[in-house]
Amino acid sequence: MTKKERILYLIIEKLSADFAVVFNAAKAAHEASIHEENIPDNKYETLSLEASYVAQGQANRAQEIKIALDTYKKLSLQHFAEDVPIRLTALVTLEAGDGVEKTVFIGPEAGGLKVEDGGVETIVITPNSPLGEGLIGKIAGDSVEVGRGNAKSVFEIVEVC
The missing domain is CATH 1.10.287 (Helix Hairpins)
Known part of the structure; x- marks a missing residue:
């Protein structure tokens, strides 16, 4: 698996x-x-x-x-090669400016749901969420900004599978 x-x-x-x-x-x-x-x-x-x-x-x-x-x-998982843009069913590892990593799964429903596997927490986000909207179409190595003003966060996309 x-x-x-x-x-x-x-x-x-x-x-x-x-x-x-x-x-x-x-x-x-x-x-x-x-x-x-x-x-x-x-x-x-x-x-x-x-x-x-x-x-x-x-x-x-x-x-x-x-x-x-x-x-x-019923969900069919998609494989993401290095140059394939992020879309539904992508499992994305992000790194914040302070080096903290975050893993998200882009799913069709249940945004905010958290699951843990091997000590790594994965958060389900939807394409309509602010982070989901920022990630759709990006590839590994790109950066994504979420939020406004002082609440803005920048993440580097480390891995997409």
Whole structure:
């Protein structure tokens, strides 16, 4: 299994675990919203209503995770030669000006998800994120700037696979 295949496997594993947690939370919130102890005695008792809002929010989040999970299960990984521009499914190693390295996987969904393999943390970013937009079309050796003013960061693209 290549490094990138391992990262994809870890993303699917993490999304599966997240889905299970959120799905169970949605079920519990739904059950609380319809439980007989939460039936209001008057118009000021809103526990059942509040639980139904929580249940709906959890159900919506579960659906988002399910869509991301299904997308990653069907994802076809691309190989990136040295001169091939970065696009979806690229695993990119970046180096900041202070020498700290950061690894990102450009995925179609679940931006911000973090997985760890062999002590190296990989963050999923999407092409629509600021860093994703900056990386798309670049190649190893290029630099990318993210942010504005004093919050601007510059990274060198060390490796793309």
